[in-house]
Amino acid sequence: MTAATDAPRLAAPRPRGGIVQSLTDSLVVARRNLIRMRRIPEMMIFGLVQPIMFVVLFSYVFGGSMNIGGSTDPSVYRNFLMAGIFAQTVTFATAGAGAGIADDMHKGLIDRFRSLPMARGAVLTGRTLADLVQTALTVVVLAVVALLVGWRIDAGVPKALAAFALLLLLGYAFSWIGALIGLSVRTPEAATSGGLIWLFPVTFTSNAFVDSGRMTPWLRHVAEWNPFSATVQACRELFGNPGVSPSDAWPMQHPVWASVIWSLLIIVVFRTLAVRKYRSAA
Amino acid sequence: MPGAIHAEGLVKTFGDVRALDGVDLDVPEGTVLGLLGPNGAGKTTTVRVLTTLLRPDSGRAVVAGVDVLKHPNEVRRSIGLSGQFAAVDEYLTGRENLHMVGRLYQMSGRAAKARAAELLERFGLADAADRPAKTYSGGMRRRLDLAAALVVSPPVMFMDEPTTGLDPRNRQALWEVIQELVAGGTTLLLTTQYLEEADHLAHEICVVDHGRVIARGTSDQLKARTGGERVEVVVHRPDEIAAGREVLAAFGRSGAVTVEEHTRRLTVPVTGGAKLLAEVIRELDARGVEIDDIGLRRPTLDDVFISLTGHAAEQKDAPDAPDAAGATAASRKDPLK
Numbered sequence: 001m002t003a004a005t006d007a008p009r010l011a012a013p014r015p016r017g018g019i020v021q022s023l024t025d026s027l028v029v030a031r032r033n034l035i036r037m038r039r040i041p042e043m044m045i046f047g048l049v050q051p052i053m054f055v056v057l058f059s060y061v062f063g064g065s066m067n068i069g070g071s072t073d074p075s076v077y078r079n080f081l082m083a084g085i086f087a088q089t090v091t092f093a094t095a096g097a098g099a100g101i102a103d104d105m106h107k108g109l110i111d112r113f114r115s116l117p118m119a120r121g122a123v124l125t126g127r128t129l130a131d132l133v134q135t136a137l138t139v140v141v142l143a144v145v146a147l148l149v150g151w152r153i154d155a156g157v158p159k160a161l162a163a164f165a166l167l168l169l170l171g172y173a174f175s176w177i178g179a180l181i182g183l184s185v186r187t188p189e190a191a192t193s194g195g196l197i198w199l200f201p202v203t204f205t206s207n208a209f210v211d212s213g214r215m216t217p218w219l220r221h222v223a224e225w226n227p228f229s230a231t232v233q234a235c236r237e238l239f240g241n242p243g244v245s246p247s248d249a250w251p252m253q254h255p256v257w258a259s260v261i262w263s264l265l266i267i268v269v270f271r272t273l274a275v276r277k278y279r280s281a282a
Numbered sequence: 283m284p285g286a287i288h289a290e291g292l293v294k295t296f297g298d299v300r301a302l303d304g305v306d307l308d309v310p311e312g313t314v315l316g317l318l319g320p321n322g323a324g325k326t327t328t329v330r331v332l333t334t335l336l337r338p339d340s341g342r343a344v345v346a347g348v349d350v351l352k353h354p355n356e357v358r359r360s361i362g363l364s365g366q367f368a369a370v371d372e373y374l375t376g377r378e379n380l381h382m383v384g385r386l387y388q389m390s391g392r393a394a395k396a397r398a399a400e401l402l403e404r405f406g407l408a409d410a411a412d413r414p415a416k417t418y419s420g421g422m423r424r425r426l427d428l429a430a431a432l433v434v435s436p437p438v439m440f441m442d443e444p445t446t447g448l449d450p451r452n453r454q455a456l457w458e459v460i461q462e463l464v465a466g467g468t469t470l471l472l473t474t475q476y477l478e479e480a481d482h483l484a485h486e487i488c489v490v491d492h493g494r495v496i497a498r499g500t501s502d503q504l505k506a507r508t509g510g511e512r513v514e515v516v517v518h519r520p521d522e523i524a525a526g527r528e529v530l531a532a533f534g535r536s537g538a539v540t541v542e543e544h545t546r547r548l549t550v551p552v553t554g555g556a557k558l559l560a561e562v563i564r565e566l567d568a569r570g571v572e573i574d575d576i577g578l579r580r581p582t583l584d585d586v587f588i589s590l591t592g593h594a595a596e597q598k599d600a601p602d603a604p605d606a607a608g609a610t611a612a613s614r615k616d617p618l619k
Contacts, residue, residue, distance in 0.1 A: 013359075013387075013388045013389060021388070024385075025385075025386060028382055028385045028386060029382075029386075031382075032371060032374060032378070032382050035373070035374055035378060036371065036373040036374070039373045039414065040373065107369065107372075108365050108369035109369050109370075109371060111330075111335055111363070111365060111369060112363065112365070112369040112383070112430065113386070114334070114335050115333050115334065115335060115358060115361065115363040116358055116383065116386045116387055117355050117356075117358035117359045117386075117387060117388060118386040118387075118388075122386075280337075
């Protein structure tokens with residue numbers, strides 16, 4: 001074991017700066033997170049069990065007692081349900097990003113990254129990009145399971161692909177909320193629960209699992225303006241699934257636009273906050 | 283000309299705790315500064331400020347000729363940081379870890395790959411290069427962490443308690459690496475709570491306590507402040523204490539003999555070393571004083587710490603570092619040894 005005494009005593013190359021460096025640094029970090037995910041497959045498996053469980057529980061337990069557009073046929077509810085399950089599943093990326101970043105803080109890796117001449121946002125962007133890949137894989141598996149239990153796409157493949165794109169954008173946006181949570185808590189465990197607890201009220205106070213038109217008026221307003229509902233409504237429309245809410249609320253009238261706007265807004269706000277938090281992380 | 287690391291009046295408070303209370307440092311190029319102090323003294327906070335991780339409330343710092351507060355990213359090009367926790371990704375292999383760090387130091391993919399292979403070879407990790415770091419032993423992880431800090435051969439290195447928690451063999455091995463590194467011209471700031479470590483590695487030592495530098499100098503200069511060598515005698519019977527004291531007083535430098543009645547231990551500061559010790563033994567023998575133990579004690583940095591702060595380094599409360607793994611190990615050391 002000998003030290004690198006004969007190596008040239010040079011500082012690192014001058015950072016190129018700008019968008020190119022941001023992008024390459026982010027990809028280096030994303031690659032690192034993808035390697036980690038591959039070596040901890042149980043994380044991915046647990047991430048899949050929950051949505052599959054929800055598909056089965058909701059469609060078979062609740063299915064018969066739900067009234068969607070006047071129909072109580074369980075197969076109608078199953079087709080209605082899937083957009084909600086997809087949207088809920090992609091938002092669980094929040095917990096993954098949060099726990100991963102909290103773990104990096106805890107282990108001292110964030111200190112190492114912060115002492116390197118790398119782009120400031122790259123650690124977080126790399127993490128959220130890796131989560132996006134994982135979310136995409138989860139969505140594919142979930143879609144296969146959904147098709148097996150009788151879910152159908154009735155509006156053509158291009159529109160369905162657009163729906164999947166909206167879902168991934170929503171998942172990416174929520175992983176930035178997770179990044180902020182991960183930087184704000186002390187332990188990875190806290191980041192996991194802190195990343196999930198508020199997701200339940202957000203995803204349930206929506207049109208995901210029930211027809212929001214049958215809610216009490218104030219709750220219906222909350223549900224219709226919930227960013228999450230816009231994506232669910234947009235997916236139902238693009239998949240050609242039943243239960244598209246005939247509401248007058250703007251996000252329900254223009255769900256695709258509403259979904260894109262909400263997601264971009266979340267990314268801008270939470271990315272700004274998270275990168276600022278990262279810079280000053282102690 | 284200011285040194286490779288230069289800090290003036292660094293102050294940082296966390297709530298009510300003044301973690302840094304006006305720290306001044308200057309480390310000439312190619313030398314090692316040991317920052318010595320108990321947990322919570324402000325050692326880690328100092329390193330975090332100098333490595334751009336933490337902004338001080340006031341003060342200024344220049345590292346490798348660049349202002350730390352004004353151009354942090356410029357400073358980051360020229361420094362390597364090796365922490366007290368081995369900050370490597372445990373799910374990545376040693377090679378993947380070093381490659382990633384090289385890329386983030388803005389090396390090209392090919393250069394990062396070559397450098398990773400070179401460092402793995404040099405740090406004795408070549409056989410384990412393609413195993414995830416979580417399978418590594420503590421010593422191997424520490425070496426990987428150090429290798430990560432050396433990816434670009436930075437001119438200035440910071441090591442925060444590099445050997446805390448390592449067994450003696452691994453500590454020795456790491457010391458050798460550090461010495462070779464310094465022989466190559468690297469400027470190093472090292473924090474430690476092992477007095478022996480600062481003694482062994484550092485050209486200059488700063489003793490810190492409560493966020494302040496309370497003493498600085500070479501190891502020898504600091505030891506001289508505690509009064510140099512002394513002879514210590516343990517007589518066999520309590521009634522021999524008086525005779526023993528007379529003998530020691532005659533040889534003592536200032537004549538003040540310290541007596542611990544219950545342990546029958548007599549101590550006096552001396553000059554003259556081993557030759558004098560032989561004379562003391564002969565004289566005690568001539569007077570018929572039977573001795574259980576006798577020795578020439580050179581002051582340790584523990585003695586320095588006690589004489590400077592009035593308390594031993596390891597007995598101090600550590601309000602902002604409650605989980606001090608190193609403190610327990612250090613407290614087992616006999617401070618008079």
